Amino acid sequence: MPPPRKFFPLLFTNAALLAAGISPSTPAYPLSLSEAGGDATSQAQELHLEVHINQDPAATLARFSLRGQTLSASAQTLRELGLRLPTGIAAEAPDIALEQLSGVRVDYDARNQRLDLQVPVQMLDRPTTYLHAGPERRAAAVTNTSPGLLLNYDLHAQQLQGDRDIDGFLELRLFGLGPGTWSSSQNTRLASGRTGEHATSTRLDSRWQLDLPDRMLSLSLGDQLSGALSWSRSARIAGLHLTRDFSLQPYRVTTPLSSFAGEAVLPSTVDLYINGVRQASQRVAPGRFQLDAMPALNGIGQAQLLVTDINGHSSALEFPLYGAPELLQPGLSDWSLDIGVLRRDYGIRSFAYDHRPLASASLRHGLGEQLTLEAHAEAAQDLQLGGIGAVALLGHRGGMLNASFSGSQAAGRHGSQRSLGYQWNAPGLSVSASTQRRSRHFVDAPDYLRQATLPLRTDRFFVGFGNVHSGQFSLNYISQHYPGNPETRLAGAGWSRSLPGQAWISLQFNHDLGERGMDNAYLYISTPLDRHTQLSSALRHADDGNAVTLEANHSPAMDNEGWGWRAQASTGVQASAHLEINHLDEQGHWSLGLDHVGDIGTLAYLNSTGSLAWFGGGLHRLRRADDGFALVTTSGLPGVPIRLQNQWVGNTDARGELLVAPLHAWQRNLLSIDPLALPADMQIDAVEQQVVPAARSGVRAAFRLQPGKPLSVQILGLDKHWLPAGTQAVIESQGRTVTRTVIGHDGQLYLDNAPADARLRVRQDGRECRLALPAPGSLPATTIALEPLQCQR
Structure with missing residues (x-):
């Protein structure tokens, strides 16, 4: 918990006392x-x-x-x-x-x-009231996962001048059977044409993964990427991967919280504003309070704390903040551990691994509010690597500084890597600069198999500034030097601005500062015609010539089904044209198009993306489910519209089922039914529910619907006149009270779900009378009896 600001008590104490007409x-x-x-x-x-x-x-x-x-x-x-x-x-x-x-x-x-x-507030001896701003922090309870099998697919077929290719990415996933999730993915290609016919299939990743959300731990066995830091690199390995995974508790805040403390003399309301936007509003009792606010910005911002007592008197204080997502809360650690062997020729060969074992570990630890320490180590045969780093916040206005140093020993040669970076963000100005230097003999795990050469030096610089009226300006510079190659140095400048009618214009210029001295410039303008349709044009200038591109496109809404299209034409060194139509619904997305490029010819293609799931005892088609999904059931009622986060996602099928994807894993996803779309006599227990799926798994969401049994009759009292409006009535069934209601005007009684053997009991003028109500099914479709019923003693 960060120490509260110590000037708050004096300010709020004196201000509140003076407002109440009190002096210490x-x-x-x-x-x-x-x-x-x-x-x-x-x-x-x-x-x-x-x-x-x-x-x-x-x-x-x-x-x-x-x-x-x-x-x-x-x-x-x-x-x-x-x-x-x-x-x-x-x-x-x-x-x-x-x-x-x-x-x-x-x-x-x-x-x-x-x-x-x-x-006086100094006399109040009460515990500090702790307040929290932002969403709820506790982990969401995971909805029970049901067993199932899911196949994600991305299929692409094309033809060009007699050559045909069919490429497919497939991912098979098994979940809900025992702990963890099994998955395997592969690429498959079928080709035919002038060179003959051939088929290839390459396995990509196969692994088992177990997530423990209460402990924020994730364990996986198989093919995966090793853990890394911002100044180290991941390697593809086959083996064991154990890591602290903050995504298993997405509502938990890992970055340091800004803390605001004060004292209130009277019952008051505390409002926190950051950059003019209210982040929290909570009531406090007299005495000390402390407000822990979730960071709402990346970079510098202005915070204002406003305390208003029950008499309407207010005290305010403003001060700067600096949000740094790269920092961890004090005492919080983020780490990963990998043990396995390196993967060779990924995407080319299915089972190619290095025989030498590799161990890798990464660690980040919040040492204080403004300092996070980092460490990384790798060990293999003929390879040892170790490094340390730090991320520091320079006060409340100074920006963020990061630095690291690594050393390696491979094949008896020593190497080193050094990095230094700085960034400062504000609403109207952003600056970042970084440099990374390596010696020629520095080697890490990806470079261990000589598959990826590291640059000896990398320098980057960026500055952005502007406002709504003038637009956003940017200047950038990058320099890289690879062994045996000339140094590459690029400088660029850009400008972008929104125009009336939600139009957009962007201009970018780049210059090669090296020996080639090449220049290129790019101008882009887009104009929306409606919510999903827009026109755009682009002009490109380069040393090899100029080009002009015109495009019109209409995209279907991602929260609805519909058709889309795109038409594009380019002129310049090589003329080209593109035409595509596509369709999106709850079962997936597909597109059909033609590409014509100069002398190359015309390419026709067809692409389809989606999923097949064996879940809930049936086979379903749905949109691609890279994360969680849910099987929604409506008690067998078809055609019921289902909403996700209040956005329509589809209607239930003939079995009263709909698979909804994607859902956010480990988070609360709101599924709902629009009751106005149901028949008037339909009864439903709840119109919405929240489901929390585990990662890459499916859950059930059952909405219990049943036709109602409405009953509407008119009843005469003992005096053979309509029972008076407002008369209390008791509905009984099998000797027990089912419900209590009141009689309406003209003796009308309405029950939306009457039991079959219902009896009515009322008291009139001190006397009790009873009546056996007709069964709902015995009345006409209007549910109104043709003759009034007489209540008897």
Whole structure:
């Protein structure tokens, strides 16, 4: 917990006291005889009073004594009321006159036996009230996962000048059978044409993964990427991967929280604003409070704390903040451990692994509010690597600094890597600069198999500035030097701005500072015609010529089904044209198109993306489910519209089922039914529910629907007139009370779900009468009886 700002108590104490007309040196207000309602005798009266301190009621009655005009209490009573005794008063004093307490105002209401005390905030001895801004932090309870099998597919077929290719990415996933999830993916290609026919299939990744959300731990066995830091690199390995996974508790805040502390004299409302946007509003009782706010920005911002008491008086304080997502809270650690062997020729060969074992570990630890330490190590045969780093926040305005140093030993040669970076973000200005230097003999795990050469030097610089009126400007520079190659140095400048009617314009210029000295410039303008349709044009200038591109496209809404299209034409060194139509629904997405490029020819293609799932005892088609999904059931009722986060996602099929994807794993996803779309007589227990799927797994969401049994009749009383409106009626079934209702005008009784053997019992003019109600199915479709019913004794 960060230390609160120490200037808050003084500011809010004085401001609130002055607002209430109180000074810390204000003398006590003695009670007059008439006010106290007592007499001038010396005998004390014992009183048990309702106490309000600074207009905040105490939880229980408190014991006082009244002698003449003096109201007294014991030291224990005052401590129980949350008051701090002034210096010089004994801790066990049995009788303390309230008029002896400096700065205390006393108002005793004898008629209502109520005592109002107005005390300086320094006298309040209460625990600090801790408040929280932002979403709920506790982990969401995971909905029970049901067994299932899922196949994600991405199929692409094309033809160009007699050559045909069919490529497919497939991922098979098994979940809900025992702990963890099994998955395997592969690429498959079928080709035919002038060179003959051939088929290839390459396995990509196969692994088993177990997530433990309560401990924020993830364990996986198989093919995966090793853990890494910002200044190290991941390697493809086959083996064991154990890591701290913050995504298993997405509502937990890992970055340091800004803490704001103060004191309120009266019951007040505390409002926190960051960059003019209210982040929290909570009520506090008199005394100390501390507000822990979730970071709402990346970079510098302005915070304002506004305290408003119940009398409407406000005190405010402004101060700067700097949000840094790269930092961890003090004492919080993020780490990973990998043991396995390196993967060779990924995407080319299915089972190619290095025979030498590899171990890798990464660690980040929050040492303080403004400092996070980092470490990384790798070990294999003929390879040892170790490095340390740090991320530091330079005060509340200074930006963020990061640095690292690594050393390696491979094949008897030593190498080193050094990096240094700085960034500063503000609403109108952003600056970042970084450099990374490596010696020629520095080797890490990806470079261990000589599959990826590291640059000897990399320098980057970026500055962005502007506002809504002038647009956003940017300047950038990058330099890289690879062994045996000339140094590459690029400089660029850009400008972008929104135009009236939600149009957009962007201009970018780049210059090669090296020997080639090449220049290129790019201008892009887009104009929306409606929510999903837009026109755009692009002009490109380069040393090899100029090009002009015109495009019009219409995209279907991702939260709905529909058709889309795209048409594009380019002129320049090589003319080209593109035409595509696509369709999106709850079962997936497909597109059909033509590409024509100069002398190459015309390419026709067809692409389809989606999923097949064996879940809930049936086979379903749905959109591609890379994360969680849910099987929604509506008790067999077809055609029911289902909403996800209040957005329509599809209707239930003939079996009353719909698979909804994607859902956010480990988070609360709101599924709902629009009751206005249901038949009027349909009964439903709940119109919405929240489901929390595990990662890459499916859950069930059952909405219980059943046709109602409405009944509407008119009833005559014992006097053969309509029962009076408002008459209390009891509905019984099998001798038990089912419900209670009232009679409407003209003796009308309506039940939306009447039992088959319902009986009515009412009291009229002191007499009780009963009536056997007809079964709902025995009435016409209007559910209104043709003849009124007579209530009998």
